[in-house]
Amino acid sequence: MGDNEHLELLRLVGEALYGERWQAPIAGDLGVSDRAVRYWISAANPCPEDLGLRLLAIVVRKRESLTGLERVVLERLKLTGERS
Structure with a gap:
């Protein structure tokens, strides 16, 4: 897998999990600085x-x-009886 494919996956996963401001949270999950991302x-x-x-x-x-x-x-929800 090349860098372009990695970057597509990085953006796809980051945006899906964290929305527009995904870079810092995904960096934390990866154990790297947001600068590295x-x-x-x-x-x-x-x-x-x-x-x-x-x-x-x-x-x-x-x-x-x-x-x-x-x-x-x-x-x-079962305990309170509040189901849809």
């Missing part, structure tokens, strides 16, 4: 070769977290 986007520095796998791991973690949250909300 900006350098990748501007092509000043190459993307890490494992960026695609790291983005996949973030998506999986977020999905698991949201699934757990969904269960909690559904359970609370």
Whole structure:
């Protein structure tokens, strides 16, 4: 996977998870500075070769977290009888 494909995935995942201001939050998830993300986007520095796998791991973690949250909300709605 080349830098262009990595950058497309980075932008796709970042915007899907965090909206317009995605660079700093995705940097935090990746364990890098937001400056590093900006350098990748501007092509000043190459993307890490494992960026695609790291983005996949973030998506999986977020999905698991949201699934757990969904269960909690559904359970609370059952307790209050407030279902649609």
